[in-house]
Amino acid sequence: MTSEIISADLCGIKPDKKLIDLGDTKVKIKITLDTKKPPAPATMKRLKERAVEPLVTKYRTTIEKSVDNLERKVKALTKAGDATAANTEANACTHAVQSACKALQAAVDKAVKAQVKADAKSDTNLAEAKVKVGISVAFHVVIAASDVARVGASAGGDVQAATSLFTQIMDIAEILNDQMAKAPKLLADLRAAYDEYLQSRILKDQAKTSAAARTERFVEQLSTRWKGKAATAEESRKRFRDEVTQMRQNLEKMSKQTVKYERALAGLKVHGVDIAKKQEKVAKLRAIEAKTYRDLGIYEQNLDNMSKMLAASFKQHGSKTQVDDRTFSERFGELDSWKDVGLYGGELLAIAGEIAHMGA
Numbered sequence: 001m002t003s004e005i006i007s008a009d010l011c012g013i014k015p016d017k018k019l020i021d022l023g024d025t026k027v028k029i030k031i032t033l034d035t036k037k038p039p040a041p042a043t044m045k046r047l048k049e050r051a052v053e054p055l056v057t058k059y060r061t062t063i064e065k066s067v068d069n070l071e072r073k074v075k076a077l078t079k080a081g082d083a084t085a086a087n088t089e090a091n092a093c094t095h096a097v098q099s100a101c102k103a104l105q106a107a108v109d110k111a112v113k114a115q116v117k118a119d120a121k122s123d124t125n126l127a128e129a130k131v132k133v134g135i136s137v138a139f140h141v142v143i144a145a146s147d148v149a150r151v152g153a154s155a156g157g158d159v160q161a162a163t164s165l166f167t168q169i170m171d172i173a174e175i176l177n178d179q180m181a182k183a184p185k186l187l188a189d190l191r192a193a194y195d196e197y198l199q200s201r202i203l204k205d206q207a208k209t210s211a212a213a214r215t216e217r218f219v220e221q222l223s224t225r226w227k228g229k230a231a232t233a234e235e236s237r238k239r240f241r242d243e244v245t246q247m248r249q250n251l252e253k254m255s256k257q258t259v260k261y262e263r264a265l266a267g268l269k270v271h272g273v274d275i276a277k278k279q280e281k282v283a284k285l286r287a288i289e290a291k292t293y294r295d296l297g298i299y300e301q302n303l304d305n306m307s308k309m310l311a312a313s314f315k316q317h318g319s320k321t322q323v324d325d326r327t328f329s330e331r332f333g334e335l336d337s338w339k340d341v342g343l344y345g346g347e348l349l350a351i352a353g354e355i356a357h358m359g360a
Contacts, residue, residue, distance in 0.1 A: 001228055003032045003235075004044045008056045010101070010139050013064050015071040019078065020090070022067065023249065024138035027056070027104070028242075030235075031112055034130035043119060043126070051111040059104040063139075066096045087164030094171060101137045109133045136242050138249070162264035165257055166355065169285075172254040173345075173352045179247050180345030186240040187338055193236040194332070197229040197310075234310055241303040248296045254348075255289045258282065278358050285351045292344040299341055302334045 011025040031047055033039050070093040077086040112133050120126035262282050265275055 001032055001034045001232070002038050002044065003030055004048060005030045006048055006052050006056075008053075008060070010056075010060050010063050010104075010137070011067055012060065013068060015067060016075075019074045020067070020071060021253075022139070023253065024246075026138055027101075028136045029056075029108055030134040030136075032132040032134070033116070033126075034132070035125050036128070037125055039125060039129075040123070043123065046119065047112055047115055051115040052108055055104060055107050055111055059100050059107075062100050063097055066093050066100075069093075084164050087168065091164070091167055091171060094168075097139060098175075101139060105135045105137070108135060134239060136239065136246075138242075138246050162261060165261045165264060166352075168257050169254060169261060170352050170356060172250055172257070173349045176247060176250055176254070177345035177349045179243065179250070180342045183240070183243065183247075183338060183342055186236075186243060187335060190233075190236040190240050190335075191332060193229070193233040194310075197233040200229040230310065234307065237303055237306055237310070241300060241307075244296055244300050244303065248293065248300065251289060251293050251296065255286070255293070258286055258289060262286070278355060281351060281355045281358070285348065285355070288344060288347050288351060292341070292348065295337070295341045295344070299335070299338065306335075 006029045008027050008029070009025055010027050011022060015022070029052055031044070031052070033043070070089055073089045074086050077083075077089070113131050116126055116129055116131050120129065262279070265279055265282065
């Protein structure tokens with residue numbers, strides 16, 4: 001298998017951080033071709049230049065236009081002291097960015113496969129090529145910064161600003177719930193990749209004592225396969241690790257908005273709304289956020305440990321570190337805790353929904 005990783009910034013313009021927080025605007029696109037023999041370098045270059053880069057440029061232009069418009073609007077609204085409208089505009093921009101990122105993923109996948117099909121007409125090596133396109137987008141949330149979203153705590157407060165803050169909380173809760181729902185598939189892919197690596201390693205070890213091992217070509221084939229499976233396993237681990245990191249980063253943003261919202265409630269004096277009960281719900285939301293943040297950190301560490309373990313296993317011949325199959329199983333036992341971590345997305349969304357029903 002041959003892979004090409006293309007990294008790009010989906011928003012080259014950088015607005016005033018005092019007004020807008022864009023977070024990480026990077027995208028990583030990985031193209032993998034599984035062919036009978038390694039594809040020519042020119043093939044991978046064409047996929048990058050003809051299939052991927054034009055689409056990245058197209059969607060970058062769309063996103064930059066949205067962000068540029070947002071910055072101009074937020075500047076004007078800041079001067080007018082209208083925090084509510086600023087947050088509303090930020091929410092609209094968030095949805096526009098998310099839509100663009102989803103569209104980019106589908107478009108790149110389609111374009112890469114179409115280019116491979118076109119190239120296969122003149123390159124028989126690509127005729128039965130298996131194509132895999134992986135895209136990691138960290139750009140999820142656009143938030144009007146604290147200078148804009150500041151909520152006054154004077155008598156009467158700012159109900160609309162508090163409502164706008166809560167809308168952002170709901171948006172991020174929905175994103176986290178979606179991310180966590182997809183995580184079991186990433187874990188399954190990771191487990192499958194590690195299983196294939198272990199099998200290739202066992203075959204490689206067995207070959208040393210078999211009659212076939214006398215065939216130099218056979219040993220070379222097993223070694224190549226073993227190295228390829230190890231690389232695939234590490235790629236699967238990194239893909240999952242990156243997704244967990246994005247969850248934690250989104251959770252950080254959500255937690256900051258929850259703190260602002262909690263302060264806003266403390267300053268509100270609204271007749272007909274039971275602020276005390278709502279504050280209880282917000283306190284519960286913050287507790288779940290803290291628990292989720294802690295467990296995501298542990299999960300990231302476990303995934304990092306697996307990387308070290310794989311590296312040790314890969315070079316264990318001649319290495320002082322010996323890693324057996326049981327160690328791999330124990331690590332996967334730690335990762336099985338995702339069954340619990342994955343429920344947090346639903347809990348966060350459920351509590352946020354309860355607050356919404358109370359009149360956020």
